[in-house]
Amino acid sequence: MDDIEPRRTTVVRPFGDLEAAVMQVLWDGDQPATVRDVLGRLQTPKPLAYTTVMTVLDNLHRKGEVVREMHGRAWSYAPVRSRAQHSAALLQDVLQHAGDSQAVLMHFVADLGPDEVSQLQQAVQAAQRSTP
Numbered sequence: 712m713d714d715i716e717p718r719r720t721t722v723v724r725p726f727g728d729l730e731a732a733v734m735q736v737l738w739d740g741d742q743p744a745t746v747r748d749v750l751g752r753l754q755t756p757k758p759l760a761y762t763t764v765m766t767v768l769d770n771l772h773r774k775g776e777v778v779r780e781m782h783g784r785a786w787s788y789a790p791v792r793s794r795a796q797h798s799a800a801l802l803q804d805v806l807q808h809a810g811d812s813q814a815v816l817m818h819f820v821a822d823l824g825p826d827e828v829s830q831l832q833q834a835v836q837a838a839q840r841s842t843p
Contacts, residue, residue: 723797723800723801723803723804725801726776729755729759729763729767730767730770730771730776732753732754732755733749733753733764733767733768733771734771734776734777734790734794734797736748736749736752736753737749737777737788737789737790738790738793738794739752740752742789743779743780743787743788743789744787744788744789745782745785745786745787745788746761746764746765746768746785746786746788747761747785749764749768749788750764768786768788771788772788775791776790776791776792776797777789777790777791778791
């Protein structure tokens with residue numbers, strides 16, 4: 712299981728389609744990737760220009776979603792958070808802005824299958840054990 716990240720106070724926004732595709736490549740990789748690496752692994756309906764991918768990665772860096780480090784003459788990019796941590800931050804943002812977070816949670820849990828309910832119970836128990 713990923714390390715549990717404390718609640719964030721900053722707003723986390725969902726990614727646009729191209730940002731999500733780029734983040735997917737970074738999350739699926741086991742090491743930082745250059746623009747050329749990302750471009751080579753992207754699965755998009757239409758071919759993309761190198762500069763398009765470079766702009767998306769620069770925007771993700773500016774938004775604090777990726778870190779970058781210069782290697783030779785190229786930047787290498789890596790995600791700041793894991794996919795699970797990002798998804799959890801999105802869920803927390805939804806709950807913060809839902810108005811009635813208890814009602815949202817009740818509807819959410821009502822739609823879960825037995826395995827997901829068990830996983831949720833385990834996650835709650837783990838969070839309770841780690842809370843001082």
